[in-house]
Amino acid sequence: MGGTGNLLYIFTDALRSLRENLITTVLTAITLGFALAIFSLFLFIFLNLNSTVSSLGDRTQIVAYVKDSAASDSARLKEILLKVPGVKSAEFIPKEKALEDLRRELIGHESILDGVDAAPLPASFEIKVMDSFKNPSQVTATVERLKALDWVDDIQFSQEWVEKFSAFLKFIELGAITIGIFLAAATLFIISNTIRLAVYARRDEIEIMKLVGASDSYIKIPFFIEGVLQGVLGGVFALIIMAVGRYFLLSEIPAYFSFAIASPVSGLMLFLIFIGAGVFMGVAGSLISLAKFLKV
Amino acid sequence: MIQLFHVSKNYEGAASALTDVTFKVAKGEFLFITGPSGAGKSTLLKIIFGSEAPSQGQIIIDGRNYVKIPPKEIPLLRRRIGFVFQDFKLLPNKSVFDNVALSLKIMGVNPRDIKKRVLRMLSYVKLQHRANFNPLSLSGGEQQRVAIARALVKDPAIILADEPTGNLDPALSNEIMELFKEVNNKGTTVIIASHDKGLIDRFGKRTVHIENGRLVN
Numbered sequence: 001m002g003g004t005g006n007l008l009y010i011f012t013d014a015l016r017s018l019r020e021n022l023i024t025t026v027l028t029a030i031t032l033g034f035a036l037a038i039f040s041l042f043l044f045i046f047l048n049l050n051s052t053v054s055s056l057g058d059r060t061q062i063v064a065y066v067k068d069s070a071a072s073d074s075a076r077l078k079e080i081l082l083k084v085p086g087v088k089s090a091e092f093i094p095k096e097k098a099l100e101d102l103r104r105e106l107i108g109h110e111s112i113l114d115g116v117d118a119a120p121l122p123a124s125f126e127i128k129v130m131d132s133f134k135n136p137s138q139v140t141a142t143v144e145r146l147k148a149l150d151w152v153d154d155i156q157f158s159q160e161w162v163e164k165f166s167a168f169l170k171f172i173e174l175g176a177i178t179i180g181i182f183l184a185a186a187t188l189f190i191i192s193n194t195i196r197l198a199v200y201a202r203r204d205e206i207e208i209m210k211l212v213g214a215s216d217s218y219i220k221i222p223f224f225i226e227g228v229l230q231g232v233l234g235g236v237f238a239l240i241i242m243a244v245g246r247y248f249l250l251s252e253i254p255a256y257f258s259f260a261i262a263s264p265v266s267g268l269m270l271f272l273i274f275i276g277a278g279v280f281m282g283v284a285g286s287l288i289s290l291a292k293f294l295k296v
Numbered sequence: 297m298i299q300l301f302h303v304s305k306n307y308e309g310a311a312s313a314l315t316d317v318t319f320k321v322a323k324g325e326f327l328f329i330t331g332p333s334g335a336g337k338s339t340l341l342k343i344i345f346g347s348e349a350p351s352q353g354q355i356i357i358d359g360r361n362y363v364k365i366p367p368k369e370i371p372l373l374r375r376r377i378g379f380v381f382q383d384f385k386l387l388p389n390k391s392v393f394d395n396v397a398l399s400l401k402i403m404g405v406n407p408r409d410i411k412k413r414v415l416r417m418l419s420y421v422k423l424q425h426r427a428n429f430n431p432l433s434l435s436g437g438e439q440q441r442v443a444i445a446r447a448l449v450k451d452p453a454i455i456l457a458d459e460p461t462g463n464l465d466p467a468l469s470n471e472i473m474e475l476f477k478e479v480n481n482k483g484t485t486v487i488i489a490s491h492d493k494g495l496i497d498r499f500g501k502r503t504v505h506i507e508n509g510r511l512v513n
Contacts, residue, residue, distance in 0.1 A: 020389060208385045211347065213374035214402040
């Protein structure tokens with residue numbers, strides 16, 4: 001009976017069958033590589049845009065102008081602000097700093113401020129809103145509470161921006177998830193069909209092996225090894241396709257958009273993920289397709 | 297050695313392939329299963345081989361009921377039975393040597409012994425000069441002998457052959473039948489399905505006749 005002593009023998013036999021099916025294996029690996037590359041390119045763009053869009057959200061901020069009479073006690077005012085629901089942080093901008101900022105923004109036109117001695121701008125607090133409070137109705141509620149403070153002179157905040165931003169974020173997410181589902185389904189469909197055809201081409205061989213008395217595991221070993229090899233090759237192809245694709249894309253798209261196709265993980269990590277995904281799909285695909293032909 | 301009790305086989309949407317078949321084959325016996333094409337001879341062989349499950353009835357081989365064995369043990373049963381298929385079932389992308397070696401490889405025989413046994417078997421069926429040939433480049437009679445060599449090389453207790461002379465001329469048919477007779481003389485149980493009445497009569501062995509899936513005496 002086929003004991004472990006013959007494992008090496010079975011293995012070399014499997015490698016021989018691999019050589020006989022080399023073209024199919026390589027073609028399947030290339031398909032796997034393209035499928036992985038397309039899906040991960042999409043994933044990159046989605047993850048990168050998503051994190052950029054979320055960081056844009058940090059700009060949702062409120063400026064509270066402080067009455068001159070109250071400005072001297074900024075530390076106490078800050079404490080009060082931090083207690084207002086929805087306030088994440090508050091930074092005090094004294095009159096002098098406000099003027100300085102204005103000067104910086106007016107570079108080349110500083111003469112406008114010539115003769116201005118006292119700071120013309122009021123002191124203010126730049127307030128950041130908690131993430132959980134970023135939807136329009138809650139931001140408005142926070143703004144109303146701030147307005148109610150007697151030492152607050154005026155509030156500056158863009159209601160429209162918050163609403164548009166929120167809607168935009170939802171739209172992007174929904175669109176990306178829809179495309180992602182279609183893309184994942186198409187990828188899996190292409191990979192499983194390619195593998196199924198490769199296994200189908202060898203159905204006679206499988207049937208004969210079964211009829212001569214081969215156990216299921218004896219038949220599975222070569223397919224398993226091929227699945228692993230296909231996966232590794234597919235992962236390498238995917239990485240090459242991504243690297244080449246990135247090189248050409250970078251010269252075509254504007255520089256400020258290049259962040260979108262940057263890998264969110266390190267090169268080595270990406271390589272391992274590709275290989276892992278490739279091997280999983282290669283092995284699972286082969287063994288699932290094989291199961292049907294083992295019933296002889 | 298082999299006992300069939302009330303074996304029936306029905307395929308969905310078709311007439312019954314076998315109905316209530318009961319017979320025994322003694323160890324070392326040579327048996328012909330005869331009957332017209334489509335009578336159920338092949339189905340009967342497949343049921344004994346375990347590649348078809350009976351719809352009803354029991355099959356006992358060497359005291360074990362094979363209707364009840366777990367699927368995992370079917371390969372073990374098949375290693376004890378050499379089956380010569382009507383369409384040979386040779387692997388077209390492997391040499392004659394590798395085709396014959398397949399049944400030994402599967403059993404985990406070591407490569408040195410495989411080489412020895414395969415070459416001995418090929419010379420037994422007079423094909424030693426064809427060892428490295430592709431089976432598709434051989435004549436029908438030669439392919440048949442490769443199939444027989446593959447079935448015999450593992451020294452099976454039972455040989456089943458489905459129309460082994462179906463595509464051969466009378467001279468070749470006799471040659472092949474002599475091979476089976478020799479194997480039988482060494483103690484192997486041989487069951488051959490054939491509709492070639494002349495051949496069967498010449499051999500004068502026990503015969504089981506099937507018609508429309510039923511045994512006829």
